[in-house]
Amino acid sequence: MRVLLKEGAEKATAASILVLPQEIETTFGTLSGEAVPEGGIVAQADYSTVARAVATGAKDRAAQSATPEELFKQAVWMARVLSSYEVGSKIGLQIIGRGWALDASEAKRIDRAEGLSVGDAIAVGPTIDSQTLINARGRVVSFIGERVWVELDAGDRDRIERATARKQPKCLSFPRLCVEKVK
Secondary structure, three states, X not given: OEXXXXXXXXOOOOOOEEEOOOOOOOOEXXXXXXXXXXXXXXXXXXXXXXXXXXXXXXXXXXXXXXXXXXXXXXXXXXXXXXXXXXXXXXXXXEEEOOXXXXXXXXXXXXXXXXXXXXXXXXXXXXXXXXXXXXXXEEEEEEEEOOEEEEEEOHHHHHHHHHHHOOOOOOEEEEEHHHEEEOO
């Protein structure tokens, strides 16, 4: 699972894993509640390591009323957002209006579709907006700009139709960064 670690941290712990601010703040915070103004570095951590860090962080934040469930939701959300960036990328926090956004100006996106050609088998990755499309499989039919047209496997098309209660076309278009070549 992808995590954002404080700069200089080597291990994923409650004191090094960054999550979004609990309230409108100008800094990230660690799971244990420490403010970290400079952002962090994308890293890979075991699911069990993150779960232990969340439990420890919730105990450390006992006075702040952050439950383990809330902190874990934040860690999972962050993992989904970070899944499109390479390990080692720097991510910051940018204040916009009354809120914030992730500053990925120094980060490098993963090109999961590198070397993709017509006829290749693909899987839809976790960066797609619709949860029902995640891990859908198919074959590349064509490319138009930064979009990939994919003929979905019949079983996945049926699963998506049941989940959305809408008839799905045989071919769907996906952003290039949302598909991944499979072997």
